[in-house]
Structures are given as structure tokens and as C-alpha cells.
Amino acid sequence: QQPVQSPQAVILREGEDAVINCSSSKALYSVHWYRQKHGEAPVFLMILLKGGEQKGHEKISASFNEKKQQSSLYLTASQLSYSGTYFCGQPGAGSYQLTFGKGTKLSVIP
Amino acid sequence: DGGITQSPKYLFRKEGQNVTLSCEQNLNHDAMYWYRQDPGQGLRLIYYSQIVNDFQKGDIAEGYSVSREKKESFPLTVTSAQKNPTAFYLCASRPHKAESTDTQYFGPGTRLTVL
Numbered sequence: 001q002q003p004v005q006s007p008q009a010v011i012l013r014e015g016e017d018a019v020i021n022c023s024s025s026k027a028l029y030s031v032h033w034y035r036q037k038h039g040e041a042p043v044f045l046m047i048l049l050k051g052g053e054q055k056g057h058e059k060i061s062a063s064f065n066e067k068k069q070q071s072s073l074y075l076t077a078s079q080l081s082y083s084g085t086y087f088c089g090q091p092g093a094g095s096y097q098l099t100f101g102k103g104t105k106l107s108v109i110p
Numbered sequence: 111d112g113g114i115t116q117s118p119k120y121l122f123r124k125e126g127q128n129v130t131l132s133c134e135q136n137l138n139h140d141a142m143y144w145y146r147q148d149p150g151q152g153l154r155l156i157y158y159s160q161i162v163n164d165f166q167k168g169d170i171a172e173g174y175s176v177s178r179e180k181k182e183s184f185p186l187t188v189t190s191a192q193k194n195p196t197a198f199y200l201c202a203s204r205p206h207k208a209e210s211t212d213t214q215y216f217g218p219g220t221r222l223t224v225l
Contacts, residue, residue, distance in 0.1 A: 032213050044214075096141050
């Protein structure tokens with residue numbers, strides 16, 4: 001089953017903050033976050049492995065709550081370069097392929 | 111440079127023709143994947159392969175076929191049986207050993223348009 005992302009889209013002004021959520025109806029062992037620019041390949045941002053553990057990439061951080069089966073991506077003081085579609089992916093139990101959410105389109109405007 | 115290459119970047123075909131999309135990697139990764147991306151649909155798994163000469167269907171395998179004769183190569187054929195083949199196709203790879211920090215890395219994609 002596909003993880004559910006929210007919101008579907010968000011528009012920010014430069015310097016504003018945003019939160020993107022990813023939730024699953026089944027147990028999450030890890031969450032993989034990617035960002036994709038239009039017409040390009042998704043670029044790996046980070047993996048969340050343990051409950052409550054936060055990771056960081058530039059001014060982007062994330063948390064992972066195993067009990068709630070959800071992860072959140074935090075974008076702080078957004079920059080124009082943060083624009084793109086963000087995907088979360090979850091691995092199946094005992095398998096290597098990822099199932100991705102439908103994505104959250106983030107637009108940062110001056 | 112190590113990485114994943116897909117060719118061509120843009121591909122146009124007439125309806126009813128089979129077409130093969132190339133995916134090559136020199137990362138020495140065991141596992142390779144094909145995804146299809148449509149607007150608003152995210153990434154949907156077509157086929158994946160964990161080792162040479164073995165592959166499994168993903169969520170939307172109908173109308174597609176693959177082969178894995180070499181570790182470096184995982185070509186995808188879009189057959190005439192695929193009803194709506196126009197899409198952006200992404201290839202990815204990952205080390206086979208299930209290290210918890212391993213993830214998938216994507217190629218640049220091929221945009222297929224069927225006229």
C-alpha cells in the first residue's frame with residue numbers, strides 16, 4: 001500500500017517554513033525522502049531509520065515516529081532551490097523495493 | 111564517473127510499436143528497478159531485479175517486459191499491449207545487501223511519447 005503524503009501542494013515565500021507529512025497504514029521500518037525537480041530524476045535526501053530520530057540535509061530535517069507510522073519533513077527558512085516535488089518511500093517487509101507516496105509539490109516564490 | 115545512464119532522454123514512437131528503453135549502471139549494484147511516473151501519480155514500480163537472470167513484476171507490469179542478462183544492464187520494453195505508454199520512465203539501482211542505510215539511486219529518466 002502506498003504511503004499518504006500531505007499536503008499535496010504548498011506555496012511558500014522565501015524564508016518561510018514548511019512541513020510535509022508521510023503516513024503509512026502498515027508498519028514502517030524506515031522512510032526514504034527524495035526531492036524531484038521538474039523533468040529530472042528524484043534526488044535522495046535522507047533515510048530515517050529509528051523512531052524519533054532526526055536527520056538533516058542543509059536546512060531540511062526530518063523525524064520518524066514508528067509508533068504513529070509516520071514521518072515528517074521540515075523545511076526551514078526555505079530557499080528558491082527547495083522548489084520541487086518531495087516524495088517519501090517505504091520499503092516492504094523483507095524486500096528491497098520502495099513504494100512511494102504521490103508526492104508533495106513545493107513552490108518557493110520570491 | 112559512477113552512475114546510472116538512461117537513453118534516450120526523449121523518445122517518440124507510433125502507436126502499436128514496441129520500444130526498448132535502455133538503463134545502464136556502473137555502480138556495481140545488484141538490484142535494479144523500473145518506475146513509471148505520470149502527473150499526480152507519483153512513482154509506480156513496473157519491474158525489479160535483484161540478481162542477474164532474475165526479475166519480478168511490480169505493481170503495473172502489464173504491457174511491459176524486461177531482461178537482466180548482465181549486472182550492469184536492465185532494459186525495459188514497452189510493448190503494444192501497454193494501453194497508455196506515454197509517461198516518464200525512471201530506472202534506479204541499489205546495492206543488494208540490505209544494509210539499513212542503503213537506498214535507491216535514480217537515472218535521469220526517459221520521456222516516452224506515443225503518437
